[in-house]
Amino acid sequence: MSTTIGQRWRTGRWIALALIAISVVAVIGAYFTAPRPGGRMDPDSTSPDGAHALVTLLREHGVDVVVAHTVADVEQAARPDTLLLAAETYYTRGEDLLSRLGDVPGDRLVLEPTSRARQALAPHVRIGGAGMLTMKPDCDLPEANRAGTVELGATDTYEKAGDVDLTRCYGGALVRYHTDGRTVTVVGSADFMTNGGLLQEGNAALAMNLAGNRPRLIWYAPQQAEGDGAEGSSLTDLMPDAVTWIVWQLCLVVLLLAVWQGRRLGPLVAEKLPVVVRASETVEGRARLYRSRRARGQAAEALRTATLQRLIPRLGLGPNASPGAVVDAVAARYAGDPNTLYHLLFGPPPSTDSDLLHLAHALDDIERQVTTS
Structure with a gap:
């Protein structure tokens, strides 16, 4: 029994020594064959800018x-x-x-x-x-x-x-x-x-x-x-070489720990949302908020901005197109009075709820004609 244990120990020892030797040779080879970074015209650098x-x-x-x-x-x-x-x-x-x-x-x-x-x-x-x-x-x-x-x-x-x-x-x-x-x-x-x-x-x-x-x-x-004006040594220049190896070893330990802990978390579990809010309810809630505060200007601005964001890509204009360029491009596809386009798209805020409603209908009509033309 003791003979078998001794043979196994000797065999395992030689295997461990062989693995250590292979690792040392691999590290040395990687060191001498790895690219050497450096600045421009650096005689030791193998980067494209080195020499x-x-x-x-x-x-x-x-x-x-x-x-x-x-x-x-x-x-x-x-x-x-x-x-x-x-x-x-x-x-x-x-x-x-x-x-x-x-x-x-x-x-x-x-x-x-x-x-x-x-x-x-x-x-x-x-x-x-x-x-x-x-x-x-x-x-x-x-x-x-x-x-x-x-x-x-x-x-x-x-x-x-x-x-x-x-x-x-x-x-x-x-x-x-x-x-x-x-x-x-x-x-x-x-x-x-x-x-x-x-x-x-x-x-x-x-x-x-x-x-x-x-x-x-x-x-x-x-x-x-x-x-004159030469910069001092950086923090990495002041660090001993052994500290660099310690930092790399700590990074490897953290990575292995993250992999080990990550496997223990198990698969993700899908969870249903507690509340589902329809988009129409959000729009209605914002509309009621505007109405309660008599914020016709903000409501009109939101309507005009949304309309322009949908029209400008269809007209082939850039995001920084001027109001005049937008009006000219829309007028080419709009069957109504061209003189009222600027007032509808860039005019002042409506003074009454009726004017705001009329503006919303007019913007829908402009967008419909431009889309279908």
Whole structure:
């Protein structure tokens, strides 16, 4: 007997260990294969607005991609032979931070710059006027000619603002100039570098040509504000990682408890209403109330409103149609005097009960003629 119990215990122990191992492997696999959310141009995000695909391609082609989250990170990683990719610069707040960013050595690739970022990182270009935006390079820039036709999407265009030789491609959406021993490239859109934009014609080639022309690339696309007016950490940022798992476990417990308690409630039981009130009794009761209070104006307004709500859809008019338009549309189907239509539909409230009754009959006649015409 004891031998049988021991065998069962050993068998059950191995089964439990196998289930635990399978669960751990499933959790790890789900973690590494699940989509990684993130902001626009986030190098770790696999969402359509992220840039994980381009960063992966660059690293596979031997480019040393250094992700910089702050201006201090850029300053630490910058060298004369590096290329600084600056995007999402509206998060960089403060003239001092932009000035420090403009002082780092190396070439620059500036994407969708704000006015302050453009003045700090590309001072020799300015926003261009209305021009013809093309999808073909139409320039002598090798990176653009090798890529060919691209889909840049909504973009700004640029023109020369200083004494430099400016190369303009794609109608000015991509410009480049050389100054102080460095090459500055400005593109009015970053869509072609995102995960979703790489699939468009020529976009991947242009992105690789622009971002991969140096052996070391500093990727600066901040996802949080830095500098003047930067917001503090949110509540979730201040929570330890263990608290998040506890919250998810509590949610699972609540869900299981709700399912367990819900099964104990049993099926729904139909119950008859204690009182059934006919619609005609409701109408008569409201009419008596109006009559007792001599509320001829409210009664007339209710009659006219109900009539117009039924007529306007049949006349093909909108809910905001003017009284004149309604009168003209009704007059085309009404056999009576057109001059009295406005008085009946939008006139003053009746002064006597007889006038109110006459108004009700007239509105019924108008609705009948419009419905049957």
